[in-house]
Amino acid sequence: MTSRELTVPALSLVVLVGVSGSGKSTFARTHFRSTEVLSSDYFRGLVADDENDQAASGDAFDVLHYVAGKRLAAGRLTVVDATNVQPGSRKALVELAKQHDVLPVAIVLDVPEAVCVARNATRPDRDFGAHVVRRQRDQMRRGLRNLQREGFRTVHVLRGEEDVAAATITRTRLFNDLRDETGPFDVIGDVHGCRAELETLLARLGYELRRDELGRAVGAHHPDGRRAVLLGDLVDRGPDTPGVLRLAMGMVADGDALCVPGNHENKLLRALRGRNVQVTHGLAESLAQLADELELREQLVPFLDGLVSHYVLDGGRLVVSHAGVVEKYQGRASARVRDFCLYGQTTGETDEYGLPVRYPWAEEYRGSAMVLYGHTPTPEPEWINNTMCLDTGCVFGGSLTALRYPEKELVQVPAERVYYEPARPFPVAQPDDGVRGHGVAGTIGSGPARRDPEVLDLTDVLGTRVVETAYQRRISVREENAAAALEVMSRFATDPRWLMYLPPTMAPVATSARPDVLEHPEQAFESYRADGVDRVVCEEKHMGSRAVVLVCRDLDAARARFGAPGEALGAVWTRTGRPFFDAPLTAALVERVRDAAEKSGLFDELGSSWLLLDAELLPWSAKAEQLLRDQYAAVGAAARASLPVAVEALERAEASGLDVSALLARTRARSANADAFSEAYRRYCWETDGLDGVRLAPFQVLASEGSAHHTRPHDWHLGLADRLVEADPGTFAPTRRLAVDTTDPTSVAAGVAWWEELTAAGGEGMVVKPAVNLVRGRRGLVQPGLKVRGREYLRIIYGPDYTEPANLERLRKRGLGHKRSMALREYALGLEALDRVARGEPLWRVHECVFAVLALESEPVDPRL
C-alpha cells in the first residue's frame, strides 16, 4: 500500500467532507491533535446531552463556529469533523475561514455506501436507516466538482477505504512565513524606476554590484551575507524601470534579496497579461521602457506573479509589505490581506484633490512585530507605534531610503532630480504647527494622512491586563484597579506625553524587635547583607513629597520630543501623576531646573535635550496642606482641648481622696504624646508663597535621551544632584548621605548612629539603597530601597500614643509581604517604562507601564507601611 501525502497549510481551516459512517472521526483522530478537531457530534452533546439529537444541530453548529472562530483568530489550525455534504454548511465554513484570513481546505472521504451503512449498523446510537446515508452521498457527489468554486483553495479527495487508510498529512508553511530568516536585512522603500539611486544606495549599504557584459547591474551581494528587502513599487514613473527590475530580479534569484509586490507591480502584471487597465500613474513610462526588453519581459511575468504579499521574518519580529499590514493580517492569507498589503486601507472619503483618504492604521498599530513598508511618500521616515514607512518619494525628488535591521539605522540617498511631478505638492518636512503638537504631513496621492502617533487607545489600559517587563516577567493589573487608574489618569494626571514614569512605592524595613521603636536601620543593613549586597548608601529621607520632574532644554526640544503639551518646557508631578502646581508655577519651577541643569552642564554631559529627575519636593505642606489641617492638626486640637480638662478633673478627684493614680498617669502620658505628635507634624509645614519656600531635592536622574540610568551607581546620581544644588542653592536642597559597608560592624554602627542623629534632630529618617543601584538577587530584583523612619515621625503615621509599650507590642505584628511585592512590581514597571522611553518605543508602550503603576497603587495595602 503506497501512502498518499495530503498537504495542508500550517494555518488553515480543514473541512472534512463525508457521509455518516465514512470514517471522518477516525481520520481526524489519526492525523490531527484531539484539540484541533471540532466534531459536530461532540457539540450536539454539549448543547443537548445527546450527540445524535439532530434537532440540536443549529445550536451545535453555532457553538462550533464560535469555537472555530476563536481558534482561527489565535492562529490555530482547526479541523471541522461534520458531514459537510451540503453546500450550505460548507459555505458557512468558507466564510469563517475568510473572516479570519486563513485558507479553507477540503478533505473528502468518498467511501462506498455499503461500507458506511455497515459501520453505522454496528453503532446502536445511530439508528437511522440506509436511506439517510444514500441521500447524504448523493448530496456529496453532486457538490464535489464545485469545491474549488466554493472557495476551497486546496481540495483532497480520498476514494475508497484504501485511499483513506493510506493518506498522510503534511503541514506546509505559508509562503509568507519566513520566520526562520533572521537577517540582518536592509529594507528599501519605493524605487519607482530610480535605478541610479538604487545602485548608489546598495553600494552605500555595502553591497557589491554584479554587472553583465553590457555593464548593467544584474545582481548585488553583501560580503557579510546581509539581504536586501525591496518593499515593492520598483516600477513606473521613473527613468529606468527595466534596469531596476533586472537588478531586483537578479538579487532575488541569487538569494540576495526578498521582494514584495506593490500596487504598481500588480497593475503592470495585469497590463503585461493584456488586461484592460488604465495607463496612468506612470505605467505608460514603464510599458514604453519595456517595449524592447523582450527577454526581460518573458522573465517578468512569472517573477511578478510569484511575489508574495508580505513576509513575516526573524521569528515573527519583523513584517514587511508594500503598504503595511495590521497585526491580525500578519502571516495570514486571503484576498483582503493581499489587498491591504498592496493598497493599504482607505476611509472611503476623498480629500480636496479627489484622492482617497488613507486609514491611519499605523496609529492604531499595537503589534509586537516591527512593520516596515512604503507606498505613502513621507518627507522623513518616522516611527509610529513600531512601524515605519520607508517611501521618501525618490521619484518625486525626495530620497531613496533603507533601514538596516536589526540596527534600526536609516541610510538615505537623495534623488538625483525630480523625475515625476506628483499629483499634489510633495511635502517637505514641515515644522511643527505648534498648536496641536503634531505636524500634519500631506502625502502624495493619498490625501492628508494625519500623523498622530500620540493617540492612546482605551484598550491600551482598560480591563484585566498583563504587562511584560524585562525585570519581573509578567505583571498583572486587575480590572477594578485599572478602572480607578483610568479616572485619575483622565481627570487629574499630567499629559501622558510628559508622564513617562511614576515612582514605585517603597517598602519599610522589617519591623524591629527593639522595645522602643518599630523601625531601625539594623534591619535594613541585615536585609541587604542577606541579599548579597555589601555596599549601601543611606540617604536622608526628606520631609516633603515625592516629585518627578521632566525638564527640556528649550521649547524646540520640548516640541520635538514630547509635543510640548500646553507649550511648556516640562512638568512636575506627584506619585499619582498629578501636577504639583498650576501651569504658571510649574513653568517657573521647570525653568529654574532648566537653568540649573544648563549651568551645571548636565544636558551636554548626558547628550540629551531633556532630563527626567526623581526628587523630593519640600515642604510637605505644599502638597498636603489640606490633609495636614483636616487630619493631623485637627487631632492635635481635639487632644489639646480635651486632655488637659481630663487631667484637671482627675487631679481634683485625686485631691478629694479617690484613687485615680493609674488613670491620671495614663492621661498625662496621652497629653504629652499628643504634644509630641503636634511637634512632629509641624516640622512638615512652612509657609510658601508661589515658589518662595519651595525646595527641590533631586536624588536620581531617571532618564535622558536614549538612556535610562538605573544601572548607574547612586554616587553618580547624587553627584549630579550636588551640581544642581551648587548651581542654584535657593531652589535645590542637598541630600545628605552616608556610605555603609554591611559587612563591616563599625560601618554598620556608624550608619545606625547617623540615623539616630538625623531622627533625634527631628528628621523623618533615611532610605537605604544598594550603592550600585539596580541589583538582581537570587530571587529576582532586590528592593531598590528600604525606608527606615524615625520614632517621632511615625507618631503621625501610627497615632500619638503608638509609643506606649502595649501599643508598640501590637503594632509590631504588621504584614510587609504585600507592600514588598507591590514595591517590586511597581519598580519593575517603572524600569520597563524608562527602558521603553530609552528605546524610543511608542507612547502607548510607555503609557501602559505608567498606567499599570498607578493601577497597582490602588491595590488595598496598609497605607502606613
Add this chain to the structure above:
Amino acid sequence: MMLTITTTMPTATDLGYLLHKHPGRVQSFDVSVGTAHVFYPEATDQRTTAALLLEVDPVALVRDRKGPSGEGFALGQYVNDRPYAASSMLGVAMKDVFRTALAGTCTARPELAATAIPLEVRVPALPAQGDAVVRMLFEPLGWSVSTESVPLDPTVPAWGDSRYLDVTLTGELRLADALNHLYVLLPVLDGSKHYWVSTDEVDKLVRAGEGWLGTHPEKAFIARRYLAHQRELTRSALARLAEVDDAVPEALDNALEPGAIEVEATAPEMPDRPIPLHELRRGAVLAALRASGARTVADLGCGEGVLVRDLLADRQFESVVATDVSARALQYLARKLRLDRMPEHQRARLQVFQSSVTYRDDRLAGLDAAVLMEVIEHIDPPRLPAVERAVLGHAAPGTVVVTTPNVEHNVRFETLPEGTRRHRDHRFEWTRAEFQAWATAAAALYGYTVRFLPVGTDDPEVGPPTQMAIFDKVVTA
C-alpha cells in the same frame, strides 16, 4: 474623650443615685470601643460633678475590627480624633455606662428622676460645624448654650479655628432627658463618616428620642445626620490613590459631587419660565439631538444618567450609549435607572460602560450623535486636543453637542463670589468668544461645521448662563 455633668440641686450628691454610680468610687467599664471611667472630681451637697472619661484604644479599634473594618479612610484609622473628641463613641459609652439613667429609672429616688434639676454639662472637645448648629440643636430643648472655640494649631495662627468647640450646656431638665439629648445629638454634631456603631440605629433613635425629638424643630436634620453614619463606608480604589498622594479621598473621588447645579439654581428667577437651568440644558440638548435625526447616540460623561433617562424615553433614539470615566458614577446610574429591572426591550437599547474622552474608544465609533454636556470644563486645557481627537477624530459621530458654562454670565449668580468658578472641579470657564474660537478650530480640523445656541435666557449684556455648540460632520461625496 470626656464629658462632665454637674448639678447644684439640693443634696447634689444625689446625682450618684440618678446615675447609679457612687460618688465615692471610681468605676471602670469595658465598653465596645475601649474603657469608660466614671468618677467625681467634686462631690459635695452643694455641687457635685460626675465625669465620664472614655479611654479609646486606637490600636484595638483597627486590629480588633471594632471600628470600621480594613476599609474607611485608612490613614485615619490610627491618626484620628476619636480618643479626644466627643463623638458617637461617647454616645456608645453613655449607653453602656448609664443605661438605667438613660431609661429614667431610679428606684432609690424615683421622684428625683422625674424632676427637672439644675444641670451643667461640659463637653470640652465637641466636633461641630460652628456654634450656630450647637445652639440650633440644644436650645429648643431648654438648654442655654455657651461655646468657646478651639484653635487648630496655636503655633500656626493662619489656620484659624478647628472644628472643635468647648461647649457648656446649662439648664433645668430631668437627668434622663439630658442624657438622651446628648446620646442622640453628639453623633449628629459629629460630621464624621469614619465610624459607625451598628445597623439598628433607627430603632435606637426612636427610643432615645421619645418625648422630645418629635417636637424638635430640626427633627428632620437630626434624623438625617444621625443615620448618615450608616452610609457606605468602603474605601474605594480611588480613595486609596488619594492617600498615595497625601490627599483627602474627596480630592479625587468627587465625580458625583453636586456643585454647579446648586450655584446655578440660585440664578434669579426668570419671570416666565421658572425652570432650573439644568433642565433647560437637557431640553436644549435633546432638541438638538432630535433635530439631527440621530438614532444612535452616546452621552459621554453621563454621570448619574439624568440625560440618559430622557434619551431612553424618546423612541427616536434606538440605541443609547452611556459612558463616564468614573466607575462610581456608573454604579449610581445603574441604581438610579434600575438597570437590573429595566424591561428587556428597553435595556437592549442601552449600553453602559466606563470610558474616557481623552482615550480613543472603538466602541464609540459609528454613532449618529454624541453629547458632551458640561464635560469639557472638567478637563485640563492641554488635554483638550486629545478629546477632540478621540471624539471628533476617532468616534466621529455625525453630530456632536457640547455644552459648557458661559463665564460672562457668572456675575448674574448672586451666591457665586466674584472670580470663583461654578464648580470646584472646573478647570476653566470660557467666555462666548473663547468657546467659539475653540469649537470653530476643532470643527475645521476634523471636518465638522459648527453652530452655536444659547441655553437659558440670553442676557443682552453677559449672554446666556450656558453655551451650546452643535457640530455636524461634513459629508463628502
